[in-house]
Amino acid sequence: MKDRIYVNELPQHVGQKVTVAGWLHNLRDHKNFGFAMLRDKTGIEQVVLNAEQLEQLRALQLESVLKFTGTVVERKAKDPSVKAVEIQAETMEVLSPVTTVAPVEISKTDLDLNLDTLIDNRVVTLRHPKQRAIFRIQAALVHGYRSYMSKQGFTEIFFPILAGAASEGGSEFFKVDYYGREATLSQSAQLYKQITMGVYEGVYGLSYSFRAEKFGTSRHLTEFNQFEFEVGFVDGMDEVMDHAEAAIREMLTTVEKTCELELKLLSVTLPPVGKRFPRVTLKEALEAYKVEGGVDETHEPDLSPAAERWLSTTWGPKHHDCGFVFVTDYPATKRPFYVKLDPADPSNTLSFDLVGFGSEIISGGLRVNKYEEQIERLKAKGLNPDQFEDYLMMHKFGIPPEGGFGMGLQRLTQNVLGLANIKEATIFPRDVQRLRP
Numbered sequence: 157m158k159d160r161i162y163v164n165e166l167p168q169h170v171g172q173k174v175t176v177a178g179w180l181h182n183l184r185d186h187k188n189f190g191f192a193m194l195r196d197k198t199g200i201e202q203v204v205l206n207a208e209q210l211e212q213l214r215a216l217q218l219e220s221v222l223k224f225t226g227t228v229v230e231r232k233a234k235d236p237s238v239k240a241v242e243i244q245a246e247t248m249e250v251l252s253p254v255t256t257v258a259p260v261e262i263s264k265t266d267l268d269l270n271l272d273t274l275i276d277n278r279v280v281t282l283r284h285p286k287q288r289a290i291f292r293i294q295a296a297l298v299h300g301y302r303s304y305m306s307k308q309g310f311t312e313i314f315f316p317i318l319a320g321a322a323s324e325g326g327s328e329f330f331k332v333d334y335y336g337r338e339a340t341l342s343q344s345a346q347l348y349k350q351i352t353m354g355v356y357e358g359v360y361g362l363s364y365s366f367r368a369e370k371f372g373t374s375r376h377l378t379e380f381n382q383f384e385f386e387v388g389f390v391d392g393m394d395e396v397m398d399h400a401e402a403a404i405r406e407m408l409t410t411v412e413k414t415c416e417l418e419l420k421l422l423s424v425t426l427p428p429v430g431k432r433f434p435r436v437t438l439k440e441a442l443e444a445y446k447v448e449g450g451v452d453e454t455h456e457p458d459l460s461p462a463a464e465r466w467l468s469t470t471w472g473p474k475h476h477d478c479g480f481v482f483v484t485d486y487p488a489t490k491r492p493f494y495v496k497l498d499p500a501d502p503s504n505t506l507s508f509d510l511v512g513f514g515s516e517i518i519s520g521g522l523r524v525n526k527y528e529e530q531i532e533r534l535k536a537k538g539l540n541p542d543q544f545e546d547y548l549m550m551h552k553f554g555i556p557p558e559g560g561f562g563m564g565l566q567r568l569t570q571n572v573l574g575l576a577n578i579k580e581a582t583i584f585p586r587d588v589q590r591l592r593p
């Protein structure tokens with residue numbers, strides 16, 4: 157829209173005639189005059205209405221789309237350090253009238269809705285400034301990731317969603333009818349990112365992952381995104397973890413720099429990041445949980461959700477001023493077929509998880525890069541190598557020692573913002589019950 161300025165630019169235009177446009181967030185009716193609270197993508201500002209304009213808006217509902225031309229004037233602010241302004245409206249145009257009452261009141265400071273109502277009414281609830289803020293921050297995390305990866309000279313790859321075989325093993329995938337044949341929805345870009353190691357040496361991308369387990373937790377979705385990463389010619393697993401850590405640091409710095417207002421609105425303090433993310437083995441983590449946390453899970457082959465929470469919100473901050481903890485050396489029984497076994501102890505894998513301020517946000521490790529070894533690993537996992545023909549082709553034609561990781565976008569957003577349920581960090585979440593909106 158030509159000549160339009162945004163709400164956050166208004167303080168620079170005091171005394172000038174401007175054009176603004178947005179949604180009617182709220183209407184204050186003082187009989188002969190009134191105030192329209194006008195919301196655009198940058199914020200909310202007050203527009204002073206004359207009797208005629210007020211009368212016109214009385215006939216409409218909130219969320220009507222309006223355009224005003226008027227003069228910007230200073231007004232008294234609650235906080236004297238802030239320059240507060242308002243617009244004295246001269247002309248008003250209704251760009252899109254709303255005649256239906258909104259199903260929820262989005263002009264309130266807090267929506268205060270249960271999760272299902274929030275998401276059932278997503279079309280409207282997304283407009284609430286606090287909901288908007290969540291996905292602005294999510295976008296900044298993505299921006300920071302891309303910025304870090306491209307600065308390393310890595311190549312962004314766009315991975316397919318329709319696939320012939322399941323990448324993470326097991327039977328938890330969605331089947332799709334593909335011209336009468338059976339296709340699956342990608343569980344991750346795992347096999348494809350590894351294939352690219354024959355070319356680019358370092359790749360990244362934001363993939364779509366689908367998991368068909370019948371989840372009912374606050375951490376699982378059936379559809380989510382992963383920050384995928386794979387790097388070749390590595391000396392060891394530390395190199396992969398170094399990239400994960402550096403990427404997260406840049407992602408959080410990007411959020412800090414570009415989303416100051418959003419963080420303030422949500423009253424969020426980002427997790428502490430210390431000097432270096434601590435790296436402990438699974439055994440060491442479980443031992444600490446027993447000795448310091450008072451819970452003995454040392455016989456378990458994995459961290460429980462409670463142990464993950466304790467490690468990253470209590471142990472990490474206490475000992476390392478850090479809400480992120482790498483946990484390494486998971487047993488082979490717990491990791492997929494592509495994960496490299498530890499040459500010193502084949503019941504162990506060269507793999508890691510990063511637990512980030514509440515729960516696991518990354519899985520990664522070194523990969524099997526030799527043909528015979530990969531055939532053996534597939535068989536050991538009860539999988540049929542014939543179904544992995546294309547994947548195995550790469551092992552035949554030279555893949556360097558390599559590793560990588562996958563980080564859940566919604567899981568990271570949830571933990572960084574301290575949201576109780578991952579669905580709050582998902583703009584249009586899908587779960588076992590939900591396919592709408």
Ligand code: AMO
Pocket residue numbers: 324343344345346367375376377378380382385516517518519520521560561562563564565566567568578
């Ligand atoms: P994994 O299956 O552990 O590993 O997934 C990697 C990360 O993705 C997120 N995540 C999920 N987020 C929401 N809902 C789910 N159901 C869900 N499942 C996983 C988590 C998790 O840490 N190919 C490997 C990664 C690799 O080794 O490169 C993989 O998919 O944040």
